[in-house]
Amino acid sequence: MSNEILNYDKVAEASLAKAQRDGAETMWDRRAAQKTQCGFGEAGVCCRICAMGPCRVSPVPGKGAERGICGANADTIVARNFARMVAGGTSAHSDHARDIVHAMHGAKAEGPFKIRDEAKLRRIAGEWGIEAADTKETYALAHELADMALQEFGKPFGTQRFLKRAPIARQELWERERIAPRAIDMEVTTLMHSTHMGCASDYESLFRRGMRTGLSDGWGGSMIGTEFSDIMYGTPSARPSSSNLGVIDAEMVNVLIHGHDPNLAEMVVLAAQNPEMVELAKAKGAKGINIVGMCCTGNEMTMRHGIKIAGNFYQQEMCIITGAIEAVVVDVQCIFPALPALAKTYHTRFISTSQKAKISGDMYIEFSEETGLENANEIIKIAVENFPNRDAAKVEIPDIKQDTMVGYSVEAIIDHLDAVVNSQLEDELGTVKPLTDVIYAGVLRGAAGVVGCNNPKQQHDYAHVKVMEELIKRDVICVVTGCAAQAAAKAGLLTLEAKDRCGRGLLEVCERVNIPPVLHMGSCVDISRILHIVNLCADVRGIDPALLPVVGIAPEWMSEKAVSIANYVVGSGINTYLGVIPQVLGSPNFTKLLTEDCQEFIGAHFVFEKDPIVMVDKIMEDMEEKRTALGI
Ligand code: SF4
Numbered sequence: 001m002s003n004e005i006l007n008y009d010k011v012a013e014a015s016l017a018k019a020q021r022d023g024a025e026t027m028w029d030r031r032a033a034q035k036t037q038c039g040f041g042e043a044g045v046c047c048r049i050c051a052m053g054p055c056r057v058s059p060v061p062g063k064g065a066e067r068g069i070c071g072a073n074a075d076t077i078v079a080r081n082f083a084r085m086v087a088g089g090t091s092a093h094s095d096h097a098r099d100i101v102h103a104m105h106g107a108k109a110e111g112p113f114k115i116r117d118e119a120k121l122r123r124i125a126g127e128w129g130i131e132a133a134d135t136k137e138t139y140a141l142a143h144e145l146a147d148m149a150l151q152e153f154g155k156p157f158g159t160q161r162f163l164k165r166a167p168i169a170r171q172e173l174w175e176r177e178r179i180a181p182r183a184i185d186m187e188v189t190t191l192m193h194s195t196h197m198g199c200a201s202d203y204e205s206l207f208r209r210g211m212r213t214g215l216s217d218g219w220g221g222s223m224i225g226t227e228f229s230d231i232m233y234g235t236p237s238a239r240p241s242s243s244n245l246g247v248i249d250a251e252m253v254n255v256l257i258h259g260h261d262p263n264l265a266e267m268v269v270l271a272a273q274n275p276e277m278v279e280l281a282k283a284k285g286a287k288g289i290n291i292v293g294m295c296c297t298g299n300e301m302t303m304r305h306g307i308k309i310a311g312n313f314y315q316q317e318m319c320i321i322t323g324a325i326e327a328v329v330v331d332v333q334c335i336f337p338a339l340p341a342l343a344k345t346y347h348t349r350f351i352s353t354s355q356k357a358k359i360s361g362d363m364y365i366e367f368s369e370e371t372g373l374e375n376a377n378e379i380i381k382i383a384v385e386n387f388p389n390r391d392a393a394k395v396e397i398p399d400i401k402q403d404t405m406v407g408y409s410v411e412a413i414i415d416h417l418d419a420v421v422n423s424q425l426e427d428e429l430g431t432v433k434p435l436t437d438v439i440y441a442g443v444l445r446g447a448a449g450v451v452g453c454n455n456p457k458q459q460h461d462y463a464h465v466k467v468m469e470e471l472i473k474r475d476v477i478c479v480v481t482g483c484a485a486q487a488a489a490k491a492g493l494l495t496l497e498a499k500d501r502c503g504r505g506l507l508e509v510c511e512r513v514n515i516p517p518v519l520h521m522g523s524c525v526d527i528s529r530i531l532h533i534v535n536l537c538a539d540v541r542g543i544d545p546a547l548l549p550v551v552g553i554a555p556e557w558m559s560e561k562a563v564s565i566a567n568y569v570v571g572s573g574i575n576t577y578l579g580v581i582p583q584v585l586g587s588p589n590f591t592k593l594l595t596e597d598c599q600e601f602i603g604a605h606f607v608f609e610k611d612p613i614v615m616v617d618k619i620m621e622d623m624e625e626k627r628t629a630l631g632i
């Protein structure tokens, strides 16, 4: 079977051919069954917010119905649909974060949920104004901080605490434009209210309310998710890992962890180290237990433990099709509902674990913070006992994997910069100043955050990799998260050797600082790390982040979470380039608001560009304009 969307992927063709032989259905069969996708939906002009509808208005102004039954026009319908995507995305990231904070609320010294980065705990407690943050007993402090974090979701007054990390200029802009995000649940609820039938119809107002909600994700839920995961599971530091389907080991019990929340994955990794389980695996004829990761669970676990990355979003089915996975263990987000049926084509057990994402079709073992390790032990036992059921005739693991470096948290990046500064004894330690210095000096032309998913509207991984390859050639350093990071890993861009694919300036920086030109910063909630480092750079120079030559890019995005992210990145003053066009073109007014007009009041805007090379040309122009304006 050949598929032009997968041309770029060396393993895809064999994998899909095997699926066909095995009688397994994949996303490509289902995509073909969809035939032409709905033009109204694509343009964002289909409304089913009330039961007088669904109403669809013309995606081309002046042709066909211009209003729904209630009178809503294309601008209102598009803006409401877009805003509801933000609400969905914000709720997903933030609800994930809340689970992390709940685990921390119940953390105990005797574990398994415990405090592993005490320095970060004390730093954030101090940042949030907790008294005696330096001296309080660790767990009393952790519980107090967790309590405060839980208030960030529902407090009746005030705005998000982490907003104070932004430079004053940005904080003032948020206040002036009335988009400083309040409690996260409040923002989501209010936005759902505003987009209810018969509420807001003004598209600009809807956009601003959506952006405020998105900002409650980036500077609230996602940032809490990142920072509190670090406190409990350790702040990532640079380490080697490996990526692509070849990390699945034919001689081991293979457990695929897929989803987003590190609470479950951390327990599964702990359980797999249990000597009793390892012995059991050997008794069943395996050499041991091999945990491999996918999507953001994979990112969380590779960043902190070097767990191998089996692949990104579009490879979730291919993993099972290898016939060598004993169990797929999932929690929340980005999990195809198709997986249990696919697993049944092989011996694979599919285990869903979250009340919030119960996936029907195979097993359900409910995970809770109280019984986390017991749940994980049960899961590992099922996987190990399933090993003898593997059908050797169906095992075919593509012999392709790529070494990679991961683990570049903000702290890890600063450590690397310190190592250089230290040797020269001339500058302050513990800051991102050397990074801004090389950008200001023109050694680097700018920096780009490349993030997001895979989407069959783009050739898989191609858009990610092309954008990064072209940027590093042109001396733009890249930081990556999510499935974009895994695309980079598979393409060998996260290695020290990738410096040879860079322009001269970036090559010099990579050599001196001993880093790859593309830095893996973690999962999708860890885009908050990117926000943090950009804001630290702006702070060093005393300017608004909007003035820096930095961009956000999502070449192959697909989820509501990505819409929320794009909103908070633009809302933080960073121009954001989308390789998949959001469903807004049915309203030229709303489209213009996103791509041009919001620049005036936010200082940043969205750019839609499907062609990765043209996108990079636009980005370079954007960066050079910023450089000229800064006089650098
Ligand atoms: Fe139709 Fe208005 Fe109801 Fe939407 S809210 S379905 S446009 S009547």
Ligand code: FE2
Binding pocket: 260, 295, 296, 334, 482, 483, 523, 524, 525
């Ligand atoms: Fe993700």
